[in-house]
Amino acid sequence: DGGITQSPKYLFRKEGQNVTLSCEQNLNHDAMYWYRQDPGQGLRLIYYSQIVNDFQKGDIAEGYSVSREKKESFPLTVTSAQKNPTAFYLCASTGAGVNQPQHFGDGTRLSIL
């Protein structure tokens, strides 16, 4: 089945450590997105990529980095500069054409040790 796979499901980070969240899709979608969800808040856009080797900052990019070396992969690194990384992270993708719905992975929950 086509879909988006995020791993791991749960991740723990020590102070001062960088961690990378994986997002892979086999939907042949060009655009991919990373969102963060905090309790009681909506999804907030961290980074997005419309095409391989290109990506743009979203609303809350500080402390995060991404890469898009392959169409199917859009990993997110939470750096030590992100002072409040504990959150639920969702990856999404969307197909070509205007007004296409986004398809989501199951998410990764990141916690600080």
Place this chain on the structure above:
Amino acid sequence: ILNVEQSPQSLHVQEGDSTNFTCSFPSSNFYALHWYRWETAKSPEALFVMTLNGDEKKKGRISATLNTKEGYSYLYIKGSQPEDSATYLCAVSLIKAAGNKLTFGGGTRVLVKP
């Protein structure tokens, strides 16, 4: 920053009852509105994408309307069932938003009681 608001934040519905809730957004530069259903331990699932003023969409017992002039959308659930329990998210994109960027509301959490 685009502000998308959903109300109420949560609601309890008796099985068999119908319910509705709201998504509000600034009407200027509106391009599209998305509704998603997010069940616990699953990924959000697209319900509708709506663009035109007066648009109505239906999927089973769930329907949605859109008023772009006044900046709101209603989602209706007819004859609620326990499987309708989920968080319902709306999201809006603006004209010329790069990368089809969406701004999400905080969601309405629906709990259907048997």
